[in-house]
Amino acid sequence: MSLLVQKYGGTSVGTVERIQAVAERVYKTARDGHQVVVVVSAMSGETNRLLSLANEISARPIPREIDVLVSTGEQVTTALLCMALAELGQEARSYTGSQAGIKTDDSHNKARITNIDTEAVMKDLQSGCVVVLAGFQGVNEAGEVTTLGRGGSDTSAVAMAAALKADECQIYTDVDGVYTTDPRVVSDARKLDRITFEEMLEMASLGSKVLQIRAVEFAGKYNVALRVLSSFTEGEGTLITLDEEDAVEQALISGIAFNRDEAQITVRGVPDTPGIAFQILGAVADANIEVDMIVQNISGDNVTDFTFTVNRIDYDRVSEIVNTVAKELGAADVSGRSDIAKISVVGVGMRSHAGIASKMFQALAKEQINILMISTSEIKISVVVDEKYLELGVRTLHDEFDLAQNSQ
Amino acid sequence: MSLLVQKYGGTSVGTVERIQAVAERVYKTARDGHQVVVVVSAMSGETNRLLSLANEISARPIPREIDVLVSTGEQVTTALLCMALAELGQEARSYTGSQAGIKTDDSHNKARITNIDTEAVMKDLQSGCVVVLAGFQGVNEAGEVTTLGRGGSDTSAVAMAAALKADECQIYTDVDGVYTTDPRVVSDARKLDRITFEEMLEMASLGSKVLQIRAVEFAGKYNVALRVLSSFTEGEGTLITLDEEDAVEQALISGIAFNRDEAQITVRGVPDTPGIAFQILGAVADANIEVDMIVQNISGDNVTDFTFTVNRIDYDRVSEIVNTVAKELGAADVSGRSDIAKISVVGVGMRSHAGIASKMFQALAKEQINILMISTSEIKISVVVDEKYLELGVRTLHDEFDLAQNSQ
Numbered sequence: 001m002s003l004l005v006q007k008y009g010g011t012s013v014g015t016v017e018r019i020q021a022v023a024e025r026v027y028k029t030a031r032d033g034h035q036v037v038v039v040v041s042a043m044s045g046e047t048n049r050l051l052s053l054a055n056e057i058s059a060r061p062i063p064r065e066i067d068v069l070v071s072t073g074e075q076v077t078t079a080l081l082c083m084a085l086a087e088l089g090q091e092a093r094s095y096t097g098s099q100a101g102i103k104t105d106d107s108h109n110k111a112r113i114t115n116i117d118t119e120a121v122m123k124d125l126q127s128g129c130v131v132v133l134a135g136f137q138g139v140n141e142a143g144e145v146t147t148l149g150r151g152g153s154d155t156s157a158v159a160m161a162a163a164l165k166a167d168e169c170q171i172y173t174d175v176d177g178v179y180t181t182d183p184r185v186v187s188d189a190r191k192l193d194r195i196t197f198e199e200m201l202e203m204a205s206l207g208s209k210v211l212q213i214r215a216v217e218f219a220g221k222y223n224v225a226l227r228v229l230s231s232f233t234e235g236e237g238t239l240i241t242l243d244e245e246d247a248v249e250q251a252l253i254s255g256i257a258f259n260r261d262e263a264q265i266t267v268r269g270v271p272d273t274p275g276i277a278f279q280i281l282g283a284v285a286d287a288n289i290e291v292d293m294i295v296q297n298i299s300g301d302n303v304t305d306f307t308f309t310v311n312r313i314d315y316d317r318v319s320e321i322v323n324t325v326a327k328e329l330g331a332a333d334v335s336g337r338s339d340i341a342k343i344s345v346v347g348v349g350m351r352s353h354a355g356i357a358s359k360m361f362q363a364l365a366k367e368q369i370n371i372l373m374i375s376t377s378e379i380k381i382s383v384v385v386d387e388k389y390l391e392l393g394v395r396t397l398h399d400e401f402d403l404a405q406n407s408q
Numbered sequence: 409m410s411l412l413v414q415k416y417g418g419t420s421v422g423t424v425e426r427i428q429a430v431a432e433r434v435y436k437t438a439r440d441g442h443q444v445v446v447v448v449s450a451m452s453g454e455t456n457r458l459l460s461l462a463n464e465i466s467a468r469p470i471p472r473e474i475d476v477l478v479s480t481g482e483q484v485t486t487a488l489l490c491m492a493l494a495e496l497g498q499e500a501r502s503y504t505g506s507q508a509g510i511k512t513d514d515s516h517n518k519a520r521i522t523n524i525d526t527e528a529v530m531k532d533l534q535s536g537c538v539v540v541l542a543g544f545q546g547v548n549e550a551g552e553v554t555t556l557g558r559g560g561s562d563t564s565a566v567a568m569a570a571a572l573k574a575d576e577c578q579i580y581t582d583v584d585g586v587y588t589t590d591p592r593v594v595s596d597a598r599k600l601d602r603i604t605f606e607e608m609l610e611m612a613s614l615g616s617k618v619l620q621i622r623a624v625e626f627a628g629k630y631n632v633a634l635r636v637l638s639s640f641t642e643g644e645g646t647l648i649t650l651d652e653e654d655a656v657e658q659a660l661i662s663g664i665a666f667n668r669d670e671a672q673i674t675v676r677g678v679p680d681t682p683g684i685a686f687q688i689l690g691a692v693a694d695a696n697i698e699v700d701m702i703v704q705n706i707s708g709d710n711v712t713d714f715t716f717t718v719n720r721i722d723y724d725r726v727s728e729i730v731n732t733v734a735k736e737l738g739a740a741d742v743s744g745r746s747d748i749a750k751i752s753v754v755g756v757g758m759r760s761h762a763g764i765a766s767k768m769f770q771a772l773a774k775e776q777i778n779i780l781m782i783s784t785s786e787i788k789i790s791v792v793v794d795e796k797y798l799e800l801g802v803r804t805l806h807d808e809f810d811l812a813q814n815s816q
Binding site for chain 1: 427428461469470472494501
């Protein structure tokens, strides 16, 4: 007998029929002798419906009341799923975040879980009752409803799995696992059986948005075995493991991630003195704009060149900010472009294997793809290229590292 | 400075615009220096939407989960109203039933309030914050969400007003007060400025469904001054008072109530022995059918005739049940009809005035309206007539007792 936490996202519970299908799956799991906690999102579209009501009333609705409002979405799903389970003869009981003892800090709309009091949930599980928990929500010290931010149901599931010392946290979604790259770009992309947390983090942050990053971090930190599966098809999905040894059969490279929504800004001829990077990026951060890659090259003559990338929608605002700062700093020139894309090769294997970078650059060169920027981490090499080469670049690298379905 | 509880029903908060209009009214009340607790229902249509989701899943959804499901409707309204109040610069804070300390028994879907812990609400009120409470809901000992049954938001408002010792509990609805009779039947029906609780109970149970009966009973029991007003127009509405002295200027008769949905069953020639009424009505009660009027006449020869009325939709089922019982009892005959209606004259004044009944019967006779049944209480005289005479009967009595607008 295992204790399993299963999380079903908004698409998986988007209609009454789908909720009934989830009930069937949960029922089978329980009948196989497992203890099951089910974490559910709001039915797809519901959170947006509620938020649009709020926005009709106020351009900036008060955060406390947004949480009171949107947390109802998940609560509705828990009740409907318990009813569907009862129809199958499976005892089940719904829990709000508050009822399940999920304590958070006071940050409405983006609260962090501080503690989980699992007593009530454990009691139900031990009596053979399925626990159905509203994801994405908790309660602060004052007894107010809080939410964990969008996609926070993944975090609820992982946190509950950690608190209950569950054997596995299964994230059911509309894809059947983590792929070597986006199958819409490379048709023979292969589903991975296993991937490490670190790789998953690099893949997720680079655009393969299967799981919320915070959930993966949390799972890694508390050593929760995490599995991504499809709620619509059968299959083992992808297991995300802490242990690199588990991933020993894996290829050198796990996948090719990419991000199309990038724009780059270059400041040339900046005085090469301490504090320059802060002065440029501080102004950008003050405008609440997230910076992705940052590259600075060694240069002569006491001046340096400084390049960074941001999300494309922030490009115009960033250009304006940086032009102002550059003038103050006496920089020679500011330039930029928004028709770029980032491609990354990700794999824990590259820690112990040399030559991955040169293999990557050679493959791109063979296809006449010019590299605009390079940035590396321990388990990832990212390049920025002209956006028009994105698909070609991803396919080329997917082939180069033998990631295709029929190559294994 | 007064402490006011204002309750707004589903129609009054049915759209974002209406919620904004409610916010304006609450804001004005608060700005006039009053402490305000607002009790809200779900936006009109929302409870039905949620229940139909449940019914798609189960013919008999589990009661505990129905409460979890439908209680979200009121919660949504509280959040939206607080946002609208914030837009006007009025501090406000939403409360679920649980957060407001509304403790109930365990009867899901029809829970009764056992206790209210007003500490949190009082603290907010004293700091000048408007409290916005989700009506219709509470929490049981085990911390589970319960609901008070449909229309229970009135009960929430009255109970909260009693617990807070509020100066007045104002029920905002889509009518501007309690009328001498239904204005759709008698065009010059008059709005009453005052009515006693007892009269209101008789009026409400007889079809003038302005307020939930339980709420009126509760208000009477705890001496809460209750006022019915319109959320769409200005006006003083109708004050419902405990004190008969308050109603001293009132006419003898307060109003003419009626109910079209009646059906009658007569059992003739029943042996006139103790326990007969129980044997007939016990079988009806076992089928969970509510009986309205009951009339039994003195008769000779050790047999008696026994007539009662039920809601018309139960007529076929009741006929079947009573036919079976009548056979067992050796009754002579069972008959019935479903094309009848009840008309009642209501007024505390009749306690101290003779001749009301004969005046009523004479007026009906003048119009050739035959009376099928008569039943009386201390402050009410009801007659059952052929349904086709309903409107004529109501208009006749409304005139007879000088209730019209221009007659005062």
